[in-house]
Amino acid sequence: MEFLCATCDMEAHKRNIFHDREAVFNGFLEPIPPTTSVVVDENGQPQFCEQICQLPVPTPRSICECSDDVTVTPWKHISVVPINGRYNVCLPRKSCPSCSAEWTPEVKDLLLYRYWPASTSCQTLYKYDVFTSLEHMKVTAPAVSRQAFLKMLEHRSVQAGRTGIICADTFQRSFLEFSFCQYKQEDMCQVHHLVCPACSPDMWAVCCDGNRKHYRFSKSKGTEEPPIYEGLFLAKDEEVATFVDLVRGNMKSGNDSAVCGTAKFTAGREM
Incomplete structure (x- = not known):
C-alpha cells in the first residue's frame, strides 16, 4: 500500500522545506531528509533521489527592464x-x-x-x-x-x-x-523594563531578587575588588543605607519578634 505520492512530495516539499517527512521503506519507518526526494522508477518502486532545497525567501518581481522571463x-x-x-x-x-x-x-x-x-x-x-x-x-x-x-x-x-x-x-x-x-x-522605542509603572516617573527603589543569593558574595573571597556596575545597575551601599535609615526613621516601632505566620526565619519577620 502506497502512503507517499512522489509527485506531490516533490511539489509540496519545494514550498515547505522545513517540514519533516517519514516513510516506510523495506519494512522500516525512516526519516526523509530535506535534501532527499522520493521518485518512482520504471518498475514502480520508490527510490531516494538527491534534491536541492532553496531558502523560502520571496524574490523581487523585476530586477531589470527586460521583458524576458527571469x-x-x-x-x-x-x-x-x-x-x-x-x-x-x-x-x-x-x-x-x-x-x-x-x-x-x-x-x-x-x-x-x-x-x-x-x-x-x-x-x-x-x-x-x-x-x-x-x-x-x-x-x-x-x-x-x-x-x-x-x-x-x-x-x-x-x-x-x-x-x-x-x-x-x-x-x-x-x-x-x-x-x-x-x-x-x-531603547529607541523607549521601552524600559526596569521602570515601575505603578510609581513612575519618580521611583522609590529597585530591589534585586533575593533568590539570586547576593548575600553569599559577602562571605566569599575576592569581594575586595571594586564593583563593575557600582551606581549604574546596582545602587551604592552608602545610598542604600541612607535610604533605609530614612524609611525606618518614619516608621512606627513595632514588635521585633513579630513574624509572618509560623515562620521562624529572619526573612519572615515583619520588620
Whole structure:
C-alpha cells in the first residue's frame, strides 16, 4: 500500500522545506531528509533521489527592464537553524538571460523575513524563533544551559534524518548580537523594563531578587575588588543605607519578634 505520492512530495516539499517527512521503506519507518526526494522508477518502486532545497525567501518581481522571463536558480549552500534543528539549503538567485542582471538576497532581505545571519557571508542563518525560545526558557527555567539547548536542537535534527552539528561558539556570538540589537530597538522605542509603572516617573527603589543569593558574595573571597556596575545597575551601599535609615526613621516601632505566620526565619519577620 502506497502512503507517499512522489509527485506531490516533490511539489509540496519545494514550498515547505522545513517540514519533516517519514516513510516506510523495506519494512522500516525512516526519516526523509530535506535534501532527499522520493521518485518512482520504471518498475514502480520508490527510490531516494538527491534534491536541492532553496531558502523560502520571496524574490523581487523585476530586477531589470527586460521583458524576458527571469529564472530562479540555486546559489550557494548554507545552513539554517530554526527551532527544529539544522537544515542544509541554498540561497536563491534570480537572473535575467538578456542583460545578465542578477539578484541574490542581502542581509537586509534576510532580516526582513526573520533570518539572523551569523556572519556577513551568511553561511549560517538562525531563525528568530530559536533565539526567542532560548530567552523564554532562560526566564522560566534559569538552570537550563546553552549547551543543553543546542543538544536538544541537534537531537531533533538527527531524529529527522538531518545533519545535527551546530557550532556552539557561533550560536553564542549570534545570540549576544541578537540580544544587543533587541535592546537597542527597545531603547529607541523607549521601552524600559526596569521602570515601575505603578510609581513612575519618580521611583522609590529597585530591589534585586533575593533568590539570586547576593548575600553569599559577602562571605566569599575576592569581594575586595571594586564593583563593575557600582551606581549604574546596582545602587551604592552608602545610598542604600541612607535610604533605609530614612524609611525606618518614619516608621512606627513595632514588635521585633513579630513574624509572618509560623515562620521562624529572619526573612519572615515583619520588620
